[in-house]
Structures are given as C-alpha cells and as structure tokens.
Amino acid sequence: SAVISQKPSRDICQRGTSLTIQCQVDSQVTMMFWYRQQPGQSLTLIATANQGSEATYESGFVIDKFPISRPNLTFSTLTVSNMSPEDSSIYLCSVGGQGNQPQHFGDGTRLSIL
Amino acid sequence: AQKVTQAQTEISVVEKEDVTLDCVYETRDTIYYLFWYKQPPSGELVFLIRRNSFDEQNEISGRYSWNFQKSTSSFNFTITASQVVDSAVYFCALSEKAYNQGGKLIFGQGTELSVKP
Numbered sequence: 001s002a003v004i005s006q007k008p009s010r011d012i013c014q015r016g017t018s019l020t021i022q023c024q025v026d027s028q029v030t031m032m033f034w035y036r037q038q039p040g041q042s043l044t045l046i047a048t049a050n051q052g053s054e055a056t057y058e059s060g061f062v063i064d065k066f067p068i069s070r071p072n073l074t075f076s077t078l079t080v081s082n083m084s085p086e087d088s089s090i091y092l093c094s095v096g097g098q099g100n101q102p103q104h105f106g107d108g109t110r111l112s113i114l
Numbered sequence: 115a116q117k118v119t120q121a122q123t124e125i126s127v128v129e130k131e132d133v134t135l136d137c138v139y140e141t142r143d144t145i146y147y148l149f150w151y152k153q154p155p156s157g158e159l160v161f162l163i164r165r166n167s168f169d170e171q172n173e174i175s176g177r178y179s180w181n182f183q184k185s186t187s188s189f190n191f192t193i194t195a196s197q198v199v200d201s202a203v204y205f206c207a208l209s210e211k212a213y214n215q216g217g218k219l220i221f222g223q224g225t226e227l228s229v230k231p
Contacts, residue, residue: 033219035219044221045218090157092159104161105158105161108157108158110157
C-alpha cells in the first residue's frame with residue numbers, strides 16, 4: 001500500500017488564521033480524499049481532489065473555507081481558512097491503490113484553535 | 115441514501131474475552147464495498163478488511179473474523195481472545211464505488227472498545 005505523509009502532525013492556531021495541511025504520497029494516485037474527524041466523532045468527507053481539475057466538495061463544505069490544491073499525482077494540500085474553535089479536528093488525507101484497492105489514510109493532522 | 119450504523123458506542127471487556135462489534139448498513143446499490151478500520155489512541159486509521167457485496171464468504175485473519183450477511187445488511191466484526199492492544203475505536207464504512215471510480219467512504223459512528231487486563 002502507498003505510504004502517505006501528512007504535515008504538520010499537529011498544530012495550535014489562533015482564531016481567524018489559516019493553516020495549510022500537506023499530503024504527500026510515495027506513488028502516483030488518481031484520487032485523493034480529505035476527511036475531517038471532529039472530537040469524539042466519526043469521519044466525514046470534505047472533498048475529493050483529482051489532479052488537473054477542481055476539487056469536488058461534499059454538502060456542508062465550501063471551497064472558500066477549505067481550498068484544496070492538487071498540483072500533481074503525488075501531492076495535495078488542504079487549507080483551513082479563517083479558523084474558529086469549531087474547526088478543531090483531525091484532518092486526514094486518504095488515497096487508494098490501483099483498481100479496487102481500499103483507501104489508506106495518512107496519520108492525520110490534529111488541529112486545535114484557540 | 116447510504117448509511118452505516120454502529121449501535122454500540124462503547125464496549126468494555128476483560129482480556130481474553132471474545133467480543134463482536136456490530137455494523138448495519140443501508141444502500142440501494144447492488145454492488146458496494148464494506149470496510150473495517152481501527153483507530154488506536156495514537157489516532158491513525160488502520161485498514162483491517164474490505165468486502166465486496168458479491169462475496170459473502172466470511173473471513174478469518176488470526177484473532178479477527180468478519181461475518182457478512184446481505185440478508186440482514188450486516189457486516190459484524192469479532193475479536194477472539196481480546197488483548198489490551200485491541201483497545202481502539204473501530205469504524206465500519208461503506209462505499210458504493212470502487213476507489214478509482216470516486217468511491218468515497220461513508221463511516222459509521224464508531225465503537226470504542228476497551229480491553230482491560
């Protein structure tokens with residue numbers, strides 16, 4: 001399975017600032033997914049990021065708040081903009097292998113907003 | 115609409131006990147994929163198993179076993195002779211497409227398993 005590196009692993013940020021999370025994969029993948037896990041909750045998909053096209057956002061998530069870049073087949077970034085305490089969550093990127101391979105996840109970014 | 119229900123929020127067992135984590139799913143598709151993931155206290159999400167809807171064979175991997183029953187839309191997970199290291203949150207998930215077709219995962223709420231020595 002692919003090796004997924006996420007940076008930063010954790011951060012504490014001030015209200016109103018923005019943070020960009022990076023996801024690097026050791027092999028080329030077509031699709032990358034960004035999920036959010038709020039404290040004590042399950043995972044919810046934020047958006048699907050395809051290389052060379054705009055990200056597809058799920059209901060309740062908008063590009064202005066969570067802009068995503070996907071410059072190549074091994075890298076993606078998620079920015080959490082104008083952060084508030086409600087954005088305190090674990091953010092995870094996910095990729096899969098070829099064909100019907102299952103999704104594997106990065107170690108996540110634990111984000112706390114003061 | 116797709117939905118995954120894990121009715122057990124928390125389970126506590128004593129080491130060496132067997133424990134079953136329940137998962138019930140809803141989907142209109144005839145082809146779909148079911149998953150179990152483990153999230154230990156360190157936070158990473160560890161893939162355990164994937165099942166296709168057209169393969170109802172139960173699976174055993176060491177102390178882990180999975181029971182897939184389409185008739186009841188269930189995909190239950192049993193840990194035999196539980197160990198303290200099994201303590202984690204376990205998520206059941208559903209995807210109606212293969213990954214490379216844009217198959218996003220719909221997660222259940224998770225079951226927090228605590229195995230006490």
